[in-house]
Amino acid sequence: MTTPAAIKASLRGDNALPLRPASQVMDLERLGAMHQSRLSFMRTLVRKIMRERWQIEPARFELDQDGYGTVVYEIKAPHGLFSFVLFSNYLAPEDRNDRVIATQWDLTMALVDGEVDDIYLEKLRQNVPKQEAGRVDSRVFVLSRANRSARNFDYVVNQLAQGEQPDVKKIADVGYLYRTTAVYGSGKLGMADWEKVQSRWPDFARPFAAEMFVCLMLRNFSLLQAEHIAQHKAPDSYQPMKPEIKRYFGIGNSTGLGMAPYLINHPLLINQWVEMRELALARVRVLGNIDARMLQQLKELVQRSAIHTQQIMTEDDWQTQNNVRVLEDLAALEQRVEEGVEDWDSLIHWSEENCSLQGQELLVSVLLELYPELVNDLEDYCSAEEFLDLDPLMPVAQLKEVIEQRYDWALNLDFGADGAREIFWYRSEEKMEPRLGNTTEEDGKEKQMALGVGYAVRKCYDQLSEYVAEHPEHSTARFMVARPKLRGIVRRIQSMNRCIYGDIQANLLHRDVLPMHLLRAKLAFFGVSKFDPRSRLWVRNTMFQGAPLLEDIGKTFNDDWFMPLAPQQ
Amino acid sequence: MNISMNELKAALRRCFEATGYFVGNYEDAANMILWLEKHGLNGLGELKRALPYIGEDREKPLSNVVYEDNTSAIIDSKGRSALNCIAASVDLAHAKALEVGIATVTVHNCHNRKFILKALTDCGRRGISVAAYWQNGSQTITEHTAAIKAGDRYPSYSEATTSLEASTDDKQALTIICSSRVDLTSSLQHSRGNRNASYITPEQVALNKEHSVDNGIEIDDALWAEINRIGEGVLVESSERSRQGAGGR
Numbered sequence: 001m002t003t004p005a006a007i008k009a010s011l012r013g014d015n016a017l018p019l020r021p022a023s024q025v026m027d028l029e030r031l032g033a034m035h036q037s038r039l040s041f042m043r044t045l046v047r048k049i050m051r052e053r054w055q056i057e058p059a060r061f062e063l064d065q066d067g068y069g070t071v072v073y074e075i076k077a078p079h080g081l082f083s084f085v086l087f088s089n090y091l092a093p094e095d096r097n098d099r100v101i102a103t104q105w106d107l108t109m110a111l112v113d114g115e116v117d118d119i120y121l122e123k124l125r126q127n128v129p130k131q132e133a134g135r136v137d138s139r140v141f142v143l144s145r146a147n148r149s150a151r152n153f154d155y156v157v158n159q160l161a162q163g164e165q166p167d168v169k170k171i172a173d174v175g176y177l178y179r180t181t182a183v184y185g186s187g188k189l190g191m192a193d194w195e196k197v198q199s200r201w202p203d204f205a206r207p208f209a210a211e212m213f214v215c216l217m218l219r220n221f222s223l224l225q226a227e228h229i230a231q232h233k234a235p236d237s238y239q240p241m242k243p244e245i246k247r248y249f250g251i252g253n254s255t256g257l258g259m260a261p262y263l264i265n266h267p268l269l270i271n272q273w274v275e276m277r278e279l280a281l282a283r284v285r286v287l288g289n290i291d292a293r294m295l296q297q298l299k300e301l302v303q304r305s306a307i308h309t310q311q312i313m314t315e316d317d318w319q320t321q322n323n324v325r326v327l328e329d330l331a332a333l334e335q336r337v338e339e340g341v342e343d344w345d346s347l348i349h350w351s352e353e354n355c356s357l358q359g360q361e362l363l364v365s366v367l368l369e370l371y372p373e374l375v376n377d378l379e380d381y382c383s384a385e386e387f388l389d390l391d392p393l394m395p396v397a398q399l400k401e402v403i404e405q406r407y408d409w410a411l412n413l414d415f416g417a418d419g420a421r422e423i424f425w426y427r428s429e430e431k432m433e434p435r436l437g438n439t440t441e442e443d444g445k446e447k448q449m450a451l452g453v454g455y456a457v458r459k460c461y462d463q464l465s466e467y468v469a470e471h472p473e474h475s476t477a478r479f480m481v482a483r484p485k486l487r488g489i490v491r492r493i494q495s496m497n498r499c500i501y502g503d504i505q506a507n508l509l510h511r512d513v514l515p516m517h518l519l520r521a522k523l524a525f526f527g528v529s530k531f532d533p534r535s536r537l538w539v540r541n542t543m544f545q546g547a548p549l550l551e552d553i554g555k556t557f558n559d560d561w562f563m564p565l566a567p568q569q
Numbered sequence: 570m571n572i573s574m575n576e577l578k579a580a581l582r583r584c585f586e587a588t589g590y591f592v593g594n595y596e597d598a599a600n601m602i603l604w605l606e607k608h609g610l611n612g613l614g615e616l617k618r619a620l621p622y623i624g625e626d627r628e629k630p631l632s633n634v635v636y637e638d639n640t641s642a643i644i645d646s647k648g649r650s651a652l653n654c655i656a657a658s659v660d661l662a663h664a665k666a667l668e669v670g671i672a673t674v675t676v677h678n679c680h681n682r683k684f685i686l687k688a689l690t691d692c693g694r695r696g697i698s699v700a701a702y703w704q705n706g707s708q709t710i711t712e713h714t715a716a717i718k719a720g721d722r723y724p725s726y727s728e729a730t731t732s733l734e735a736s737t738d739d740k741q742a743l744t745i746i747c748s749s750r751v752d753l754t755s756s757l758q759h760s761r762g763n764r765n766a767s768y769i770t771p772e773q774v775a776l777n778k779e780h781s782v783d784n785g786i787e788i789d790d791a792l793w794a795e796i797n798r799i800g801e802g803v804l805v806e807s808s809e810r811s812r813q814g815a816g817g818r
Contacts, residue, residue, distance in 0.1 A: 099815070137571065138785045187575030195574070196782050255817060389695065392664035428811055429804040435814035437805070442814075444805035450592040476719075477664035480657045481644065482635055487657065488593020537815065 002377045009502055010279055018345075019500065023409065025278060026063035028506035032517025033357035037365040038372065038562065039277055040527025044379040045212045046547050050557040052078050056217075056550050059115075063088065065232035067225045070125070072116055073217060077203035077395060083116040084217045085109065087129050089307045098254040100433045103133070105145035107221075111214050113139045113192075113201065131182070131189075132282075132431060139191040140187045141204070142214045146178040146222075149252060153177045153226060156241075160230035163237040168569045171248055173313045175530060175542045177222040179252030183211045198383070207269065207382055208526060215543050215558045219251040220550045244567040250545030253528060256538035256557035257434045258283050260424065260518040263504060265452045267492065271499040272384040273525050277364075278501070283374040285344050287459060294370060299337060301366045301562070306330040308437065308563035314532040322358055329359025369562050388495040390487070393475035396468045399476055399490065402497045403461050409505040410454035411461060419511035421455065436515070436537065452509040456489040529563070570793060573785045578603050580796045581616075587802025589627040590653055593661060597687075598652040604687035606786055609777025610769070612684075617792055619650055619681045620799075626650055632657065640665060640672050646679035648741070655679060655743075659688040662747035663697050671748040677740045685743065686715050689724050692747065693717030700753040705741040708735055713761075716755035723771035724777075725754065732762025 010017045024030065036043070060072040073084040091106045108129045116124070127134030131145055152174050156166045184296075186209075187193040197204055204210040223246050231238045263270055288294075309326050332354055341347050344367060350358045368375045394402075404411065415421055423446045424437050439445050450456065463486065467479055476494070480487055496502040507513065516536050523531070528541040546564025548557060581599035590598055606610030629647050632654045632656075636643040642661055646654045658676045665672030682703045689699045700716035710733040715723035746753060758767055805811065 030603070135570075138573065138783065187573030189635045190571060190573055190785065193782065193785070199782065271641055387691075387694075389691065390660055392660040393667045426805045427803060428815070429801070429806045430807040430812075432804060433815050435805075437814050439810065442810060444811075447803050447805050456592070475664045477657070477660040478634070481661055484591075484594065484631060484654070484657055485591040488591065488596065491593060568759060 002381075004381070007279065007378075007381060007453070010282070011275065017286055019278050019282050020447050022406075022501045023188065023505070025274060026501055026503065026505045028504055028514075028521075029518045030357050030361065031504060031521035032514065033361045034521055034524035034563070035358075035362050035365045036524055036527040036529055037280075037368045038375055038381055038559070039280060039368065039382070041206065041208050041212050041382075042216075042527030042544055042547070043559070043562075044382075045209050045216070046204065046544075046557055046561075047376070047379075048209075050553060050559075052549060053554050056084075056553065059083070062123075062160055063227070063228055065223065066090075067229040070121070071221065072121070074115065079202045081114060082201075082203075083112045084214065085112060085116055085121065085124055085128065086218075086221055087125060088544060089129060091147070093150060096150070098147060098179060100182060100256065100258065101431050102181065103131075105129075105131070105181070106148045107146045107218070109142075109144045109146070109214055109218060110116045110136065110140050111142040111210055111217075113141065118368050131184075135190045137190055138196060140190075141192040141197050141201070142183065143189060143191065144180055144183040144209045144211075144214050144218070144252070146180045146218055148178055149174055149176060152351065156226050157230045157233065158313065160227060160241060161234040161238055162254075163234075163239040165239075165242055165569070168248065168566045171245070172311045172332065174252070174559075175217075175248065175545050176250050176252035177226055178218060179254050179540070180215055181219060181254050183214060185211050206379070207273075212526065212543075215251050219249065219544050219547075221553065222251065223249060224547075233448055235482065242567075243551070245569075246549055247546055247561075248564065248567055250529075250542040250547070252544050253523075253541050254538065255519050255523060255533075257425075257436065257515055257519075260515045261434055261451060262455065263518050263522055264508070267384060267496055267503055268386045268388070268499065269384045270504070271496070271501045273382055274501045275499070276378040276381055277368075277525075279382075280368050280375040280378050281364055284371050285348065286500075287374055288344050288367070288371050289341065290341060295337065295341060297370055298341075298366065299334065301369055302330055302334050304565060305362055305366060305563045306334075307565050308529070311566055312530050312532075315534040319531060319533050322356070325356045326358050329355040330361070333359070333363065365562070370548060372559065385539065388491045390427060390476065390491045391494045392475060392480070394476045394494065396464060396474050396476060397472055399463055399479070399494070400461070400468055401500050403457060403464070403493060406497050406502055407454075407457045407461075407493065410457040410507075413454055413458070413507050415458055415507075415509075419445065420507065421452070421509045422511040423509050423513055425451045425508065438511075450488065451504055451509070452505045453489075453492070454505075457493065460486050460489045460493070570788060570790055571785050572788055572793065574603060574607055574781060577606070577786050577788070580793075580800055583664070583800030584796045585623070585652070585802050587800050588623050594653045597656050598684075601652055601656075601684040601687040605683065607778055607781040608723070608774045609780070610683070610686065613788055613792060615681060615683050616748075616796075617709065617789075619652065620770060620792075620795065622749050622794055622811065623650060623652070626653055634661075635677075640669050642672075642674045644674060644676045646676055646741075647676045651679050651681045651684040651743075655682070655685045655707070656688045657686065658743075659692060659699065659745060659747070662699070662745045663692055663695075666697055666747035666749045670750040671746070672748040674745045674747070676743045676745070679741055679743055682741075682743045683713065685745075686724060686726065689715055689717050690722070693719065693721045693724065696720055696749070698748050698751060698753045700746045701743060702753040702755065704731075704733070704739075707739070710735060712757060714800075716753050717771070718752040718754065719749070721771060723774040725756070726774070727755070727757045727766070727768045729757050729760075729763040729766035731760065780815070 055076040059074040063069040075082040530542040532540040546561035585595035601614040662674040
């Protein structure tokens with residue numbers, strides 16, 4: 001058991017562990033090179049469910065032979081009883097659309113506090129399938145929808161109906177039967193606010209735990225539905241799917257730009273996630289004992305990571321090249337480990353000199369994997385109180401120094417250079433979908449979202465420098481009365497200065513910005529794998545591949561589904 | 570209708586952003602309204618009264634400090650709504666209190682002063698005690714006071730209808746007392762002629778919050794529609810070109 005005081009002492013002061021510096025860690029390209037780890041939210045959720053042996057049983061199972069209808073699961077967790085409600089409806093192939101602007105889906109779902117009776121179910125049926133066009137109440141805390149991967153689904157059903165198992169090679173290509181296209185929580189559409197989830201429902205009191213749980217339940221249902229349809233199609237020849245093949249099915253996810261503003265608008269929370277991951281690495285670097293058994297485990301994980309990477313299918317050239325480079329890195333790493341490892345610090349330094357960013361960050365995830373006893377307890381410290389408070393007493397000269405020290409990356413950017421401010425981020429009138437525009441070619445720049453933190457810091461610094469020259473004795477409070485337009489950025493600068501890692505270091509207004517890095521960073525914290533970019537603005541990926549099945553709850557569990565591999569057939 | 574606190578906050582942010590509030594100010598404004606409503610202090614009622622005028626502040630000059638010494642300041646808010654200027658006044662009182670122990674800031678020409686409660690609460694949470702007093706009304710004068718102790722999460726709030734004469738040179742004033750040394754509490758005196766007096770304790774404010782966390786916020790349909798209508802000002806018209814900017818192929 002760790003404590004907040006122990007964490008604080010490890011981060012700052014005489015007894016602090018050697019953390020990687022913010023200039024290295026908060027670089028956007030590096031954040032976009034991160035991989036899942038044992039601190040990822042899917043991993044921590046599954047550990048919790050398995051350790052606490054949640055009881056999850058269908059309370060209502062009303063599916064016709066084609067798999068359409070209503071299913072309600074009841075979840076008995078240590079602190080409460082919850083219901084997972086799912087509606088399965090026919091969707092014509094031409095109506096299937098993964099974008100936010102879609103209006104119909106194959107499956108729609110809700111996670112609800114307590115038991116669901118007939119009256120309440122009817123209320124949900126009137127609203128949940130409509131998603132954004134419906135309304136729910138604060139008993140509901142997650143809403144989601146999913147579309148079928150038509151090719152895979154029909155293939156799997158036909159195989160099972162014929163008494164055959166699905167070909168694992170095909171699952172390696174597309175490792176899911178459904179893709180979720182949005183998972184809503186935190187008070188959207190009338191749902192319970194995060195404040196309620198966190199304070200009333202301790203079983204889901206970690207960031208995104210409830211959202212991840214809905215995806216896990218969807219994964220379970222997708223397998224159950226495929227078996228159900230196959231069984232009705234050919235009761236005589238039908239065979240259920242083998243558990244090891246089932247476990248290799250995850251849930252597909254399609255993530256677009258919507259996730260990017262979240263990272264910029266929740267800087268304290270993102271900093272907290274990064275701090276815990278980096279603290280875990282620092283603990284391993286200093287405290288991780290190395291013996292023959294540990295080295296053997298390291299080699300196995302490196303080899304597993306290589307096979308996992310080989311099994312990723314993507315049509316995207318950029319990602320393909322990245323994956324090839326990671327494979328080269330892993331081969332070099334294996335050789336380096338063969339030569340002997342004295343301590344993790346030198347291996348990490350070796351990777352920084354010899355591997356790509358993706359290779360370096362994969363080594364970080366592998367090292368965390370080796371030491372559950374040094375890493376797992378940090379999972380309880382991934383929440384943050386998100387107050388961006390002004391420090392009114394700070395002298396303006398000190399505020400200037402803070403910017404020079406903590407935002408040197410922003411001051412070093414040339415915002416007058418060609419392309420440096422060519423992009424603007426905005427909300428479309430179409431379902432408020434976040435989009436990117438080009439300032440030289442499109443209208444709407446005046447309505448842009450305030451995501452250009454680096455540029456805002458630069459403007460603030462210039463005005464502050466003039467002000468300091470005139471009023472060197474003034475406090476920040478006095479500066480704020482004189483320059484109220486800067487209130488937002490000054491508050492942010494001062495608040496992030498209180499953090500170890502602070503803001504993401506990137507110019508999001510640059511013509512060449514890759515929002516993909518932002519998406520991938522957040523998805524890695526969630527714990528997804530198999531990134532398959534579909535453009536520079538959205539990415540498909542796989543959640544929960546290799547995770548235990550619902551029927552595995554209560555059985556032995558080794559928490560070892562990192563970089564899952566195709567089962568041998 | 571019933572909405573979540575997060576929905577209200579997001580819609581208010583868009584509403585004030587569309588009205589021309591600066592980055593930082595539109596979050597403050599949304600948080601001030603939400604805070605009052607969430608804690609049972611009628612933030613939406615206050616907003617309803619303020620809403621027809623919020624666009625006017627764009628044309629008004631910025632607040633300025635008309636007098637200042639170590640322990641006090643007078644700020645002229647130039648007829649602006651507290652939603653976009655009061656946080657900076659509380660910050661100035663906060664900074665002075667940290668320096669000298671106790672400080673007073675008087676704000677003139679400031680509307681919607683009840684929204685100061687969120688700024689007071691932020692001070693309390695951060696270890697500073699604050700009290701505020703103001704009068705309101707052009708015909709019937711009401712008086713109001715709120716205070717929070719250092720380290721507390723919830724303030725007390727009192728209001729009463731007075732028998733005071735309306736003054737033609739009403740300055741829309743508000744007095745803020747802030748201390749890093751003394752715990753300030755405040756309640757209205759039983760002044761002659763006062764009626765409809767109420768005193769809400771910090772404990773009651775905390776209970777009101779629990780109710781909102783459990784049940785969300787009730788809002789008048791027309792007000793909700795109006796907040797959202799104004800907020801549409803931040804949305805950009807959709808086109809084939811813009812759809813590509815969402816990542817579509």
